[in-house]
Amino acid sequence: MVALGIAASIIQATKLVKSFGKSLAINQLDLQVPNGISGFVGRNGAGKTTTIGVLLGLLKPGGGEATVFGLDCWQDSFQIRRRLGVMHEINAYPGGFTAKRLLQHVARIYGVTQADQRIAQLLAEVGLADAKDKPIKAYSAGMTRRLGLAQALLSEPEFAILDEPTANIDPLGRIALLEKIKEMNKDHGTGFLISTHILSDLEKVCSWLSIIDGGRLVDQGSVTDLAAKYSANVYKIGVSEPAVFLAKLQELPIVKKAWIEGDNVFCQVQDPTVFYSEIPKIASNLNLQLKNFQHMVGTLEEIYTRTAGGT
């Protein structure tokens, strides 16, 4: 696991605990998020939204410590929120407001100068310029997500936390949104923590990844490091009878771990040179047809599968 220096971390959680009654939502979570664009992934119920709630001071931690910008998340929540932009998973904006009116109210709260100009620019960037005077209740789910992004970025925050930002957005809209995130990071240095299930989206923008499962950190680090770590000597083998092949494969001393996913056998090995020569022999001895053989080069999906995916 890669450890960041304290100064480099925007978000830092140490042994964070949060429970609801007897249910433990976050369990001794150690989280570090640097400035930049970071992904926060985990299956449903892994504790992502609860962690975000704690970071924003909406939920009081039951133990441990959580800081954003070096400030305590519960005690100094107001100071933190002045510097943050937040897009929640829920779309609970006032249905009777127009997008423009909502953003005018939000701008007033943040004390945004030249608000009307900024709002017009932002609405155009998220693709809502034509719908700016429609009531929000008439918006589609995708349009409301775009509005969520606009209100999160309105104050040009130092750092933004986005919970499922691309959910319900069409492919072109997703590309535009991810471009906007990259652009804000490049031009303004805005950092992002993106919590999402859509790993292909993260792959396009993220440089850091934190993976949680069951309220615990599974792993975190730069995408490059994690890719190297989890795809090191992992192979995907397509074979006519995967179960028979797997049983034989597991007998090899060089195989560290082997499993079946779909119609393929995956395995992690110690010595690829020996492995290359052994595979055709096993297939031939068992009279199996070898369909494909692939060295897995790290994708986020693969990293996720290797860590929180349950294999």
Added chain:
Amino acid sequence: MAQRTFLSLVRWELEEYLSLPVLAFLVASAIVAVLAQSNTVSPMPGRAYINLYNGSDTVMLIMTIGAGAFFARTYAGSISRGETKIMLSYPIKRWQLFFSKFTAMFLIIFVIYGATYSMHFYLDGIALSEPMFFVTLLSFLLQLMLACSFSIAVSMVTKSEIMSILAAVLLLMGIDSVVGTQGYFSAQGRLYYLFQYYGELTHGSPPLGDQFIVTANDVTVAVLFPAVVTVLLLIGSYVYFTRYLEVD
């Protein structure tokens, strides 16, 4: 800065309510309150105060239900729908959100039902400059405060809009039904004491007849009870909202 944010929030809340059917519901219920009064009106001369007193019952009841429902929507509904979560993610202090909601909702309800009550006076042929108008307005205000503080407190506990509406309205109506119309702690009882005492002070005789002698102590208890309960409930709700409320 803090004051500006607070005023912005009040404006936000006011606009939000006025853009939703909330206003239509309130106005409709106010109209019903005035129309329902026609059943109790006697055209006999000298019965204006009695008509007013009898008709107040309906206004109070509808106002109690309306205030309970809309304050529950404002607090519990806002928490359960996720609006509070979004608002508290902005740089807003919790006290600002708590009081901005209270101020906006209270203003709307007080103006609408206050207008209803004024209409009530007008229909009974009593001038709005009458001291009794202000006395009854005080009784109305106390009941409104009690209804909204009950509703907010229940909202904090249940975080459920429906539960809060039911609990607040049933509690208040329960109190009224248990203590009766001439008890210190019911809405109608409070109005009775205020009406009789100040009627006697300003007009020389109790407007509803002199079968009960109402003393200054009776009036003090009748006024202090809702005021103290309101303050205690609001303090409790405020402390919970600002220090302990977790928004999931």
